[in-house]
Amino acid sequence: MTDASDIPVRVRPEVAALPPYKQGRQAGPDAFKLSSNENPFDPLPGVLERVRDAAAFNRYPDASAARLRARLAERFGVTDDGVHVGAGSVSILAQLIQATAGPGDEVVYAWRSFEAYPWLAVVAGATAVQVPLAPGARHDLDAMAGAITERTRAIIVCTPNNPTGPIVTQAEFDAFVSRVPADVLVILDEAYSEFVTDPDAVNGLREPGGHPRPNVVVLRTFSKAFGLAGLRVGYAIGHPRVLDAARSTAIPLSVTAQAEVAALASLDAEPELLERVRVIAQRRDALVAALRDEGWDVPEAQGNFVWLPAGAETLDIAERFVEAGLVVRPFAGDGIRISVGEHESVDKVLRIAASVVKTLPEGHQGRAASVEK
CATH class of the missing domain: 3.90.1150.10 (Aspartate Aminotransferase, domain 1)
Structure with missing residues (x-):
């Protein structure tokens, strides 16, 4: 510092x-x-072979990762515009914060949670509002809802919570979202969703077409369960116009062709x-x-x-x-x-x-x- x-x-x-x-x-x-x-x-041999075949380093990648977006859109029952692919889910998170919050605005999240949250808010010029975890190192969604003000522009819910581990239940999340103003963005960060075994856990993509509330964006990644941390590829599912705002703040061409191919190959080997x-x-x-x-x-x-x-x-x-x-x-x-x-x-x-x-x-x-x- x-x-x-x-x-x-x-x-x-x-x-x-x-x-x-x-x-x-x-x-x-x-x-x-x-x-x-x-x-x-280690990465699966078939995934490695596909990545090697895509190694044309002298060419730019597809800026929209169109093949991967189409594959994910079909999987989750949304349009291609309802999918946004980025260089890891944290890059999309940064884009969403940049798109929604600026000087005088507030970004609410639990603490302790993912260490990027505070500086993403500060870099956007917004005020970070940290809500202490409840006993058991869980999100205190009642307190988070109580922290919403007229200046709140985005709220981040991390489940399972990194680094403490507990989940938010589906019932808790649904009740929480019902208390959030419709024009405030709720980012459901589910980077570790594939590891969850608790049947009561929230699943932001449990219904075809994504979350029914248009102010909710769900983040997922290929870094953890799919073992592609070194290639940096994640995605968001949400309302197309909300994702357009994120796309407008994105660094162009940040998702490499190798990352897109590896993600597609990983879905084939799921x-x-x-x-x-x-x-x-x-x-x-x-x-x-x-x-x-x-x-x-x-x-x-x-x-x-x-x-x-x-x-x-x-x-x-x-x-x-x-x-x-x-x-x-x-x-x-x-x-x-x-x-x-x-x-x-x-x-x-x-x-x-x-x-x-x-x-x-x-x-x-x-x-x-x-x-x-």
Whole structure:
């Protein structure tokens, strides 16, 4: 973090004060990288072959990713204009915020949630309105609805919530949307939707034609479940005119031909890829159960990661994991997010987690009451 006084050109003070996005720490050759919620499985050979065949680097890609849009439109029962493809769902999120919010406006979201949300609001010139999570590290949708003012232009709901893990239920979301003014954008960020096993979870695309409320845009991505994080491709389903506004703020040609081809190939291979997702979800559930048995008060986990509410001890505990060859994602003062990685990493995670939970002070937020010192 800095200020504008040490920058040689005129920069908006609020931007100068923003810390740059901090990617999950990279792992050495002998460590497990559990810091970025990546899919631990290698890409399918068929997907790799399709990408190699598309490698005409001297040509620009199709700016609209028309083939992928058509495929997704057919899948979700919308028109092609009801689909927007971007370089990861976060890029579309940025476009939507830029399109709807500016100086004097407000963007409402839960906190802690995805770390990009605050700076996306600030970069747009808007005011970020953070609503604390409810007990269990869940969205407090009643409080979020209560935070809406005449200046609110966009609301972000992240489910499963990154980095804490719980979902918003369908009933909760429907009740919440009914309280949001019709001209306020609701962004339902479902980047981890494929990993969800809770039958009560919201599904923004459960009905053909997308969400019935035209002020709701649903975000999905190929980065997580489909294992295309390195190619950056995500999509939005929503009202065509709302998506037109996002398209107007987009950087042209940002979705590469290789990303589009890989996404199409992944949809062709979806049954095999979703079997991998099932394995990850089972591994996640087993990890959560084992962490709780060791004495951690772990919230519900419905993404491809688990959350250790380590509080003030976060950075010290994260370093213990790193020393053991496990690169995790600490959020200073709050907790540690651990991606569900390779099968071989699970026992190491549990061993370190068990060794540190008993060092937490009595009454610590991450320590279950039954843990003995």
